[in-house]
Amino acid sequence: MKEQSKLAQIEKEMIRYKVKILGLSGIRWPDQGEISTSNNNILLYSGNPAGEHGVGIIIEKTLRKSLLIWKPVSNRIISARLNSKVKKITIVQCYAPTETATAEVKDEFYEQLTSVLSSVPKSDILLLTGDFNAKVGSVKTWPTIGLRGTGTRNNNGERLRDIAEQHGLVIGGTIFPHKEIPKYTWVSPDGRTKNQIDHICIAQRWVKSLTDVRTGRGPDAKSDHMFLTADIKIKLAAKRVTEGSRLKRLDVRKLRTEATKQEFVPSVQQKISRRQNLNQKLTQDIYRQSGEEVLGTVNHQKKEWISDETWAAIEQRRIIRQQLLISNDPTLKDSHSSICRKIKKMARKDKRKFYNDIARDAQIAAEQNNARLLHRKKDILSNKNHRKLRPIKDKNGSLLTSTQEQLRRWKDYFAETNTHVQNTELEDQEPNIREDPTIERGAPTIREIVEAIKKLNSIEQRELMAFLQSCLKQEKLQQPTH
Structure with a gap:
């Protein structure tokens, strides 16, 4: 996800395959936050300051009003709660340690995951998704694991089975009859090793709402993991929007x-x-x-900075990858590596061109005295135009991700900062002002005045000159005439 244009590629695949909610693992973004993407989707992400591991959830724009609350647990776990016409839905996205990680690291992750799953209301439809690095195998452990899995169960698979049994979950990729190819979620760089290590789990009482789980070989965002999809028949409910708020x-x-x-x-x-x-x-x-x-209305669609040539190269890479999945041809591998490097260079070039065009527009706006357009372009160049909806924090520094908690925090904040003194006797008292002995109380020298004016920007200097001219005019009018 650190690579330029990666988020745009992922969103395009979401549109192509009509994905409403997408879980991400290994995004490697620092800190936690909530942003609105160029397609007006919501991206929730959770990481650490070093940008290690990282998980995220993308919610399609038509469902953004269904989001009730989300919680960035750690750089390996994030949860989101959504409203639906049936029940509330809680999605927990994970990025588990690898099979070779130490037992202490695994224990810490699964203890944290157990705490998160235990806090989910029993009435919610629980979905546990992500990269677990777990091979659960095809040995039936009903109702947690079916007969349709693949591979041999490893230690991570045992841990995933235990936590699924503890919280009444079914591993969806093991209950649907598919050939081996749609089951594999990860392919090694040499194309020889294939495993089923990404999983989508659902609560047992809602397993009939899950109609299919399989990997898609068509989507491509330059990842060694396949696009694991699940078809769930649950209607999400959004808050009703009044007619007055729809005015553009x-x-x-x-x-x-x-x-x-x-x-x-x-x-x-x-x-x-x-x-x-x-x-x-x-x-x-x-x-x-x-x-x-x-006049018409303003279109808030953000300008696409990726050129058509870059999108054509991305489509060509997707076709080569599909051929590579069928035939392990060394020529195709070289072609795939070459076009990946080409896309990186083209994306960087598009980004530079995008910012150069904005800088040129800002210069034209400055020459035409168009202050509004100039400030808008300045915000884009300073990266302030990215619609970051970072949650506010409480007094203890903890993130507040629900609307009610945020409104309550704002109310307390304004109550603290806007307190009025009710006792009129305090208002009549003389203020006790302590003088600073280091500040000179004499009149400033001409040199000090010149130095202070030099520190002002051009706008402040013009305002100061206009003020002085008005003062001189008033002084001339007040002088007696002879």
């Missing part, structure tokens, strides 16, 4: 052109002349209607 912002920038003004003003005048007994509400409706007809 008008594109008032078009009013800068004279032709648009000449079209907009007569449209408003004509509508006003047809009405009688106008009030504020009717006037607003007239301006709104004329604005939608003449």
Whole structure:
């Protein structure tokens, strides 16, 4: 996920295969947070300051209102709770230690995972997903493991089976009849070793809602893991949006052109002349209607910075990868490695071009005295335009990820900062101001004034000169005439 354009590639595969919720393992992003992507999807992620391991969940934009609360547990575990028309759904995304990790590291991870699963309400539909590095095998341990698994069970597989039995989960990849190829979730770089180590588990009482679990060989985002998908028939419920909140912002920038003004003003005048007994509400409706007809609304879609040539190369890499899965040809391996390097270079080049174009637009905006556009471009160049919805923290520094907790925290914060003194006697008292002996109380010298003016920016200098000129004018007016 650190590679440029990787998130855009993943989102394109989500659109191609109509994936609503996607779990990510090994994203290697530092810290925790919540961001809105270029496609208006929500990405929840959890990591550590060093950017080790890392997990995340992408929620498709049509379901973003279904998100109730999420919790970044560690750099290996993240959970999210969503609303549905049946029950609440809790998704726990994991990135387990490898088979060669020490027993202490494994024990710490599974103890933490057990604590998270135990805190999930019993009425919720529980989904446990992620890269467990666990081979569960095909030995039936009903109702946790079916006969449709593959491989030989290892130590991580035993640990996953135990935690699934403890919390009443079914490992979905072991209960559906598929050939061996759709079962493999990981392929080694040489193409010889294949394993089923990624899993999707669901609560036993809701196992009938799970209609299929299999890997997709078509999706490609340059990963040695396959795209593991699950079909679940549960309707998610979003909060109902009122009509008033659906109004889009008008594109008032078009009013800068004279032709648009000449079209907009007569449209408003004509509508006003047809009405009688106008009030504020009717006037607003007239301006709104004329604005939608003449100006249109602003499209908030972010500009795509990846060029068509780069997307074509990504599509070519996907085709080569599909051929490589069928035939272990050394020529195809070389072609795949070559095009991966090519895509990296093309993505970096597209990114540089994107920022150079923004810098050019900012320069043109500055020359045209377009302050709004200039500040907008400046925010993009300074990386402030990335819509980061990082959760706020409580007094102890813990993240608050639910809307109610955040609103309660804001209420307490403003109550603390906006406290008013009720006792009028305190207001009448003289303030006890301590003088700083290091500050000189005499009049500033001309040199000190010049040095202070030099430290001001150009806008502040202009404002200061305008203020001084107004003071001089007032002083001249107050002088007596002879």
